[in-house]
Every structure is written in C-alpha cells, then in structure tokens.
Amino acid sequence: MKRLVPLAALALLAAPAALAGEINVTFSPEFTEELNDEYGMREADYLIEEVQEDLTRELEKAGLDIARIDVTILDAKPNKPTFKQLGDTPGLDYGGSKSIGGMKLSATAFDASGNATGELTYDWYENDIRYAGISTWQDAKRASDRFARKFVKELTAGTPSGS
Numbered sequence: 001m002k003r004l005v006p007l008a009a010l011a012l013l014a015a016p017a018a019l020a021g022e023i024n025v026t027f028s029p030e031f032t033e034e035l036n037d038e039y040g041m042r043e044a045d046y047l048i049e050e051v052q053e054d055l056t057r058e059l060e061k062a063g064l065d066i067a068r069i070d071v072t073i074l075d076a077k078p079n080k081p082t083f084k085q086l087g088d089t090p091g092l093d094y095g096g097s098k099s100i101g102g103m104k105l106s107a108t109a110f111d112a113s114g115n116a117t118g119e120l121t122y123d124w125y126e127n128d129i130r131y132a133g134i135s136t137w138q139d140a141k142r143a144s145d146r147f148a149r150k151f152v153k154e155l156t157a158g159t160p161s162g163s
Contacts, residue, residue: 021112022068023052031075040084043137047073050141051105054148062152067112076103076140077125079133100126101139105147109155118155122147 025048027035035041051071059066079101081092102125109118124143126132133139 021066023055023071024068025051025071025073028072028074031073034075038085039078039082042084043078043082046137047076047103047140047144050137050144051148054144055151058148058152062156064152064155066109066117066155067114068110069107070110071105071107074104074106074121075123076137076143077101078136078140079126079138080136082136098129098132098134100129100132101137102126103140103143103147105144107147107151109151118151120147120151120154122150 027044035044051073055069055071077100079099081089081094081097086092086094102123104121104123106121107119108116111117122143124139124146126139126142133142135141
C-alpha cells in the first residue's frame, strides 16, 4: 500500500499542466446537410476527434487553461471519396480519385465565468492538386492543425504574463 502513494504522486506530476475543460465541436447546418447527403455521418466523428486532439495538444504546449471552447466546422472538403461516396457512386475509385481539400472552422473560447476570451474564424484549403493529401481528410487535418496553432497563439497573446 505504501508504494501506491508515491506512484499516485508521480502520476499527478506527470499530468498535463493545462488543457481545455471542454472542447465542443459541432457543424454548421449547411455542412451537416452536406455530411448527410454527400459524405456520410460516419465522417463526423473523425473530424470532431481531429479538432479536439489538435486543440488539446496546442493548449497543453502553451500551458493554457481554458474552461470551454466551442468550435463549429463550417465546411470541409475531403481529398478522397468517403465511404458513403464510394457506396453511392458505382465505379468511383478511391485509389484513382484525388482532389484538393481543406476545412473552415470558427471557435470561441470561454473562461470559467462563461465570458468569451477569444474568437477565431479560419479556413485553409490546398490550392495545388500536386500537394493535395493522399488520405480522405488529409487537407482537412492540416487545416485543423493550423487552426489550433493559430487560435492558441491568439489566446496566448491575449493572456497577461504570469497567468
């Protein structure tokens, strides 16, 4: 039993110093319709997870403690056909199909009192087919990463020193 106390203390020291208490990711009504009709709702989980992971990583790196972040994915374009598109379109080839993709997101950060502490709307789409991603959502993933870094950088700039 005595061994558990030092291990528990060590686990607390290894815990991340800061992260968002809550990262909510939703979709605009237009993109929700596009997910339903075009890409398939199974893609929603992948996009949500990517945004949450990117924001959590960047918040931890910056040492920021944000109570809540609400993110809306306004638009996203895949590089390759989604599972639904492959099923809906006979003859569509995953390996031979490639397009430029990306994502547009909007976010607001809130403190523990519910006051907005920062906002950002950001979009990034690849503009050259030669550099387009090789997996289904690779360019959207790049957009999410860039968005998270930019948003946390702006939140950090608005944080007083020593906070």
